[in-house]
Amino acid sequence: MLAYIVRRILAMLPVMGIVVVFVFLLVRIAPGDPAAIIAGDYATPENIQKIRVGLGLDKPIHVQFGIYVMNLIRGDLGRSLHSRLPVRQLIEQRLEPTVALAVSTLTFAICLAIPLGILAAWRAGSLIDRAVMVFAVGGFSIPVFWLGFLLIYAFSVKLDMLPVQGYVSFRQGFLPFIRHLILPTVTLGLVYMALLARITRASVQEVLQSDYIRTANAKGVHPITVLFVHALKNAAVPVVTTIGVGFALLIGGVVITESVFALPGLGRLTVDAVLQRDYSIIQGVTLIFSFVYALVNLVVDLSYTLFDPRIRY
């Protein structure tokens, strides 16, 4: 197992290398001039050029790439072209809200989606099953931003139960932390929940047709035990795969949710960096997200061994 883990981590290196080259070139090929954006509307071409030189953007692209890679090897993600703050510092500042949102969304989605999916599979063809599927289709179809606005209108503006926007760190109080996360979590979690519920239902429904389930029922095993111990464990592999693949969905959703609810997270940092052509931040955040995604896939693959003892690395 350890050898497998080491092999997978080493395999991530060329992947990260490709990401580094690809993102570096892509942001520079895309139209837009960070020097012009920084200089502002009324800057003269001479002033814009001075800014370009000051930022090192006038150097040949291969020189810029060389400087970037050398810094990367030293663990330096560079400095924001706009604020001139280290990219690492900016990412660290914004990490907590994004991690909090991602974890709360995952927890919310998994805790609700799996029981719903199991219930739908258990009562396949019934009204409950249809209701869960309608919910799944609806949840997947509703635009995240639209749902966010709806929830803000209902629970913040009209009912005055929850805050409209912003983020409060858990260090400043657990209750305000949770209150500020509820609406963004539900907004983003609904999409994820819909996807997970469907996959869980399909997977559990297939397992419920198995001989060992029939045997367990015949032996008089309690239905809850049959569902959550025998069926779920055997249906877990596709569900866990979906959780891992859905992580990419989560990252995309985080960007929109953070904008709607004004959460100062990595998603907003990325959007702002793209609009402002802040190459350093775009490169840094993309690298981080790629690394985390690769790590999530590794964890998902390793978790298979927990659910299926036949899988060994």
Add this chain to the structure above:
Amino acid sequence: MNRTGRIRPLAGLLVGMLLVWAGQAAGQTVRAVMDTEVKYLDPHWTTADISQVHGYMVYDTLFALDEKGQPQPQMVDTYRLSADKLTYTFTLRDGLKWHDGRPVRAADAVASLKRWAVKDAAGQKLMARAASLEAVNDKTFVLKLREPYGLTIRTLAKVFSYVPFIMPERYAVQNPSKPFEGEVIGSGPFMFAAKEWVPGAKTVYVKFKDYVPRKEPASYYAGGKRVNVERVELVVIPDQSTAVAALEKGEVDYMQRPHVDQWPLLRKNPNIRVYQSDVLEMHIHPNHLAPPFDNLKGRQALMLMVNQEDYLRAIAGDPENWRTCYSYLGCKGWLETDAGADLLKKPDLERAKQFLAEAGYKGEKIVVMAPSDIPTTNAASLTTAAQLRKLGVNVDLQAMDWGTLTSRRPIKDPPSKNPGGWHIFHSRSGYEEVKDPWGHAPISTACDKAWFGWPCSPRATKALEELANVTPGTEAFRKTLTEYHVALMENIPYVPLGEYYVLAAYRKDRLSNILETPLPLFWNMVKK
């Protein structure tokens, strides 16, 4: 009484005191939603409005404009002009201090002005006439000119980018092509709380307790800058609906620029007051180097196709939100004139078609760049495309974000020679900017040294230079102004599309004494 009996009341008192303190601290914090984030801490590095907002918080200026548009001393206590109008002697006010406690010196002012003038157009014009600018002692500095320049004080009182903020000499002597390195230390009424800065999310300023305001009351950007709150947090809420909901719920106290579609909602709320903070003017910028707009008839065709009311309705909705304006120099301002504006006042599509044909237009694609991420500018772009199509023009409307547009507009070649080339883009200018043609870059007619579009009119350029040296309010001033405006109308550097209002909104149950300036200012403001 036992020990517990003694402790409980004390604990209760302590908790009560803490709650009162927390309430007071929260009550003395103003939370304001800004149009964009504070990204740049050096206001001499960029023309971005938000950097000037930051600048006004932490820095101060030698002069500033009052509500009548007249320059007033700010950091300057007194100043003298020699009889030959060539030497200005400035003396700084007593009690000016930097945020690190050091006194403000004349040398700081000299270095700051030199740094500012490297990039600012109006500053460049001033320094081109300067023989020397030197500190005489810690409180006095002297500007010696080679020729009289009537706009000297007005230039130093400039309130839009680049504002001549004064910073410590050790920062001001750094390369102006890069942001200065070091802490943000100013002498303004607020201090920048660097440790609490989250770029893109929140910027915090705290009251500078050692700031000595002028004695007179605040007036526009001038007068006494009395700070009545302890702390100001500038936050960014990217989504307009969310920002308005936050204002309605009281999670924020002030909103800089709600979109026009939010105004009816804000106006209906009994706890919110909206006020007109600025007037903006939208323009069509033709590429003077690209046919058919390299021909005056082509640009006149653009002017004839414009019905300002149609544009303003698209940009700002109801008529109460805008006004037509046929002046290049702003309406209801000190330079208002509509001399020579006949083509603009009387739209005529048939005549426009004829002029376009006379300009040599034969059906080639006309590239209109439309920034889809700026609603008002995009609305103007779409209206222009529609109007051009009515003239039978083959329009290539290219939607893009503003960042892409700014990277393409320096391209001088027409689209037939360069795929990145363009014929038309739109932009807007603030009210203070259009009233200052010496500093308003888009109206420059300096040919290849002009702003994007490259209008070329030696006649207008000369008239503007002459206007700088004529005393306002005189017959000579009126004649020169007329000559200048007629020259502009006969060159058409851009087509003015009228003026529309910008509103700001705040919780009137919490805030009062707000200065109604184009850039939000947080002194004078009181929080209940």
